[in-house]
Amino acid sequence: MQHEAVADLLEGLTGAARPVRGAPYGNYRLGSAYDEMFDAGAAVRPHYAELDAELLTLAPDELHRRQQACELSFLHQGITFTVYSDKQATERIIPTDLLPRIVTAAEWNRIETGLKQRIEALNHFLRDIYGDGRVLKDGVLPRSMIYGSKHYRREMRGVQVPHGAYVNVCGTDLVRREDGAFVVLEDNLRVPSGVSYMLANRDVVRRAFPDLFRAMGVRPIEHYPRELLAALRALTPFQEDASIAVLTPGVFNSAYFEHAFLARQMGVELVEGCDLLVNDNVVYARTTSGLKRIDVIYRRIDDDFIDPLIFREDSSLGVPGLFNAYRAGNVVIANALGTGVADDKAVYAYVPRLIRYYLSEEPILDNVETFLCREPASLSHVLANLDKLVVKAVGESGGYGMLVGPHATKAECEAFAEKVKADPENYIAQPTIQLSTAPTFVDGGVEARHVDLRPFILNGEKTVIVPGALTRVALKRGSLVVNSSQGGGSKDTWVLSS
Amino acid sequence: MFYSIRHVTRFRYSAPVRESVMELRMQPRSEGPQALRSFQINTNPRAQLYAYTDHFGNAVYHFNVLRAHEELRIEAQAVIELSRLTPMPEAVDTLEWERFNSYNLTDDHFDLLEPSKFSFYSPALARFMAENELENPKRDPLTELKVLNRTIHDAFAYELGVTQVHSPIDHALDERRGVCQDFAHIMIAVARRWGIPARYVSGYLYHRPNNRDRSGPDATHAWVEAYLPSLGWVGFDPTNNVLTGERHIRAAVGRDYADVPPTRGTLKGIAETELAIAVAVEPTLAPVRHEDFLRVARPMSAPQPTPSMPERLYHQQQQQQQ
Numbered sequence: 001m002q003h004e005a006v007a008d009l010l011e012g013l014t015g016a017a018r019p020v021r022g023a024p025y026g027n028y029r030l031g032s033a034y035d036e037m038f039d040a041g042a043a044v045r046p047h048y049a050e051l052d053a054e055l056l057t058l059a060p061d062e063l064h065r066r067q068q069a070c071e072l073s074f075l076h077q078g079i080t081f082t083v084y085s086d087k088q089a090t091e092r093i094i095p096t097d098l099l100p101r102i103v104t105a106a107e108w109n110r111i112e113t114g115l116k117q118r119i120e121a122l123n124h125f126l127r128d129i130y131g132d133g134r135v136l137k138d139g140v141l142p143r144s145m146i147y148g149s150k151h152y153r154r155e156m157r158g159v160q161v162p163h164g165a166y167v168n169v170c171g172t173d174l175v176r177r178e179d180g181a182f183v184v185l186e187d188n189l190r191v192p193s194g195v196s197y198m199l200a201n202r203d204v205v206r207r208a209f210p211d212l213f214r215a216m217g218v219r220p221i222e223h224y225p226r227e228l229l230a231a232l233r234a235l236t237p238f239q240e241d242a243s244i245a246v247l248t249p250g251v252f253n254s255a256y257f258e259h260a261f262l263a264r265q266m267g268v269e270l271v272e273g274c275d276l277l278v279n280d281n282v283v284y285a286r287t288t289s290g291l292k293r294i295d296v297i298y299r300r301i302d303d304d305f306i307d308p309l310i311f312r313e314d315s316s317l318g319v320p321g322l323f324n325a326y327r328a329g330n331v332v333i334a335n336a337l338g339t340g341v342a343d344d345k346a347v348y349a350y351v352p353r354l355i356r357y358y359l360s361e362e363p364i365l366d367n368v369e370t371f372l373c374r375e376p377a378s379l380s381h382v383l384a385n386l387d388k389l390v391v392k393a394v395g396e397s398g399g400y401g402m403l404v405g406p407h408a409t410k411a412e413c414e415a416f417a418e419k420v421k422a423d424p425e426n427y428i429a430q431p432t433i434q435l436s437t438a439p440t441f442v443d444g445g446v447e448a449r450h451v452d453l454r455p456f457i458l459n460g461e462k463t464v465i466v467p468g469a470l471t472r473v474a475l476k477r478g479s480l481v482v483n484s485s486q487g488g489g490s491k492d493t494w495v496l497s498s
Numbered sequence: 499m500f501y502s503i504r505h506v507t508r509f510r511y512s513a514p515v516r517e518s519v520m521e522l523r524m525q526p527r528s529e530g531p532q533a534l535r536s537f538q539i540n541t542n543p544r545a546q547l548y549a550y551t552d553h554f555g556n557a558v559y560h561f562n563v564l565r566a567h568e569e570l571r572i573e574a575q576a577v578i579e580l581s582r583l584t585p586m587p588e589a590v591d592t593l594e595w596e597r598f599n600s601y602n603l604t605d606d607h608f609d610l611l612e613p614s615k616f617s618f619y620s621p622a623l624a625r626f627m628a629e630n631e632l633e634n635p636k637r638d639p640l641t642e643l644k645v646l647n648r649t650i651h652d653a654f655a656y657e658l659g660v661t662q663v664h665s666p667i668d669h670a671l672d673e674r675r676g677v678c679q680d681f682a683h684i685m686i687a688v689a690r691r692w693g694i695p696a697r698y699v700s701g702y703l704y705h706r707p708n709n710r711d712r713s714g715p716d717a718t719h720a721w722v723e724a725y726l727p728s729l730g731w732v733g734f735d736p737t738n739n740v741l742t743g744e745r746h747i748r749a750a751v752g753r754d755y756a757d758v759p760p761t762r763g764t765l766k767g768i769a770e771t772e773l774a775i776a777v778a779v780e781p782t783l784a785p786v787r788h789e790d791f792l793r794v795a796r797p798m799s800a801p802q803p804t805p806s807m808p809e810r811l812y813h814q815q816q817q818q819q820q
Contacts, residue, residue: 133605143605147612154609157553277517279564281548308764309519309560320519320764324560327550 024055024063024446033434034180035448036101047104047496051439054212055099060444066208067098067441073204079196079257094197095489098441100205101451101471102216108467108495111174111182114365115455116463117355119170122187122342123459124358126166130156130338140357141350145374148425149347151190151340153303155310159327161336162235163461168334169228169298170457171195171470174365176436183366185433185452187351189343190335191300194470195456196258197490199224202468205492217497221468225265227458228298232266234461235332236295243292245269245285247276247299247306249317259300269294273301278321283331296332297322303337334460345394345428346372369431373424382429383420386413389429391420404481406432435480438491440473450474451491452482467495499581499744500535500784503702505574505718506776507761514566515767523700523750524574524760525557532748535577542571554697556750556758572761577782580744590640590728597727598693607725610695614753617686617698622671626653627688635692643724643734644741646688650681651739656712663755678713678720678737679755685722685736686754695725697751699733700758704745704779713737716777718760721746747779 021028021042030038037048044052055063074096103111128135129146130153136143146152171192173185202221206213229244236242248259250272263270275286276294284291299306305315307323325331341347349370352363371378371389382389386405393401403416420427437448455469471491472482482488505524528534539547545561552558563570613619627633630649635642657675667683670676682698689696703719705711713719721735721742733742750758 136605137600143608144612147609154553277564278519279562280546281560309521309762313764320517321560321562324521324548324550328548
């Protein structure tokens, strides 16, 4: 999975941690983090009552058997992901947890309206910086932040995108603060992944708890591929006749399973760069029956690699001439190129201001408090509090190039401080966030583990959010790192209809 | 003053290659004192040309050749008219430094203050600036830029083959040798360091017979334009230590060479490439105007349509020959 999700922190071992009650909750510790299932008084929250009842009636062996069935199902379906630079095995099953994470209708409503507001503002922002640059003239954010960003694509200046929608598929990482409010940790506007795990988790967990699933009125998510197909079709005037392809970097990509899965679910071509060619400014796929024109490309390749004629010359993944066909309007690429400039961690800090600027509304979903090291006052604060903060390189992803202050040694902190001082514009810092905890099946019992939430937003002619999300869970006790590349697992997410 | 420019580029491959895709930035710009009177591109193998205007305002042509070929030849021919330049003052006032503000500069200017792929501040550049007392410009920006132009001209030897197209400026700075492209990149980096928006110009230089230009004929040329709020864009040619004038023909502008290579392409196949370039710039008395073309054209009867042979069939039959 591309992006890191979490900042971090030690479980609140500060005395408050205590077991909730007897089996299967013998090892369930409540800390200072918000718990999804139990309130501060250790009483079960109403929307978890049915799950609680089910867990109390089931024998421990039965839970174990169902967990194994889930894992087996994943293995048989070949739902795997790739961990880079791991000596043992690069291809792994993503650990899935048996117990669903439950979101109430009211909570979802707020998330949904908040995300729609956010993506609208971000699309405004992208239109603006690739157009008139009003936001820069008005000094809302510094010019050097845009012009200095490696994801700013000058080639996109003046290029028209359908419906003015740059971000057609967005995966936003949310976390829940101690006070229970959902806040945005990161916008993923380039090639967000994980939606196939959302669908696969639902498939297996629904079968593990069939009665509970029916009784609780969980909103369906199975129509996601259909919605994605509709969103992609709506980017062309051809609608049903549009010829669509999913462009993957290839089998060695960590999300290749997902690319193949989505292509199959939508009934469209799965292609690599070498399967496409551009002739006379039109994009074609090489098929067994000759060349077939392609109208929309759902690309899962980064901008840099997509066209060696325009971007990285050494890219062997891309299609030479693709960008010029795109510029001429002969093909649509989703997401549009150049969206990465808006999910930069430094621009992230400005999103609440962008919402006010473009929409004249107050942000519905807050940001996590963020210090920009480019601002001298923030820099000195960050350097003085390195041991309490999470420091991230602006352009990196997937948990690489970051320092988790509370977990780092003094030497690590000092070495990182030098890096930050040498290039302050490249770093931001956030307080360590206590991600909320959710009941997770561990070693035959139910324990609290930290989770985040990644809903997927489809945007084009209209904005659609399928009522579900990928919940990522840090399977190690106390860990706050939920990235699948760093030992995280995932859970099914049940959004209730009422 | 009219010039005709002929720019031939030939790629020869040691083995057949296919799926060549190419972008060309060789159409002289039509703005200011320079007006484009005619322009055409021919390729061999023949290809359908497409064009767009990039965000610097350069005309970009692109085409592709699918089938196997061992040679690709691109010939561009242009006629431009260069009117007399308005005389440049000897100097501007020192208050000019204060005018580099957001009132006078637009986003495009600000973008030309940031480091770019080939023009950036580096330790080698810092040493060069220190050695030549370029760190704290005190006189007005025009005078300082002229001094910089001369300093680069005097400090570097013009020598082909020392640097490559993709050499960073550090290479030329260490060697104190290079070509017009290196000198332009260095001048741009210094000007930006001073807070002056600077851009790279690729184009052509007319060499008078018995000229003493350092850059040779038969080649494209490169120089620098710096933005001074009270004068606009001012051209400097550090290779020849002159302000640009009636011999400089502008083809494309960008942050540095990376934005404006005359040709940029990809292909499929494994082959050695031999690149040959020929450029001829000649003064002409007057261009042939479009109306004249029309007048001399002899009326010709249109080819008869062949209703008995549908177009598709025609094409299919043609294909059988190969």
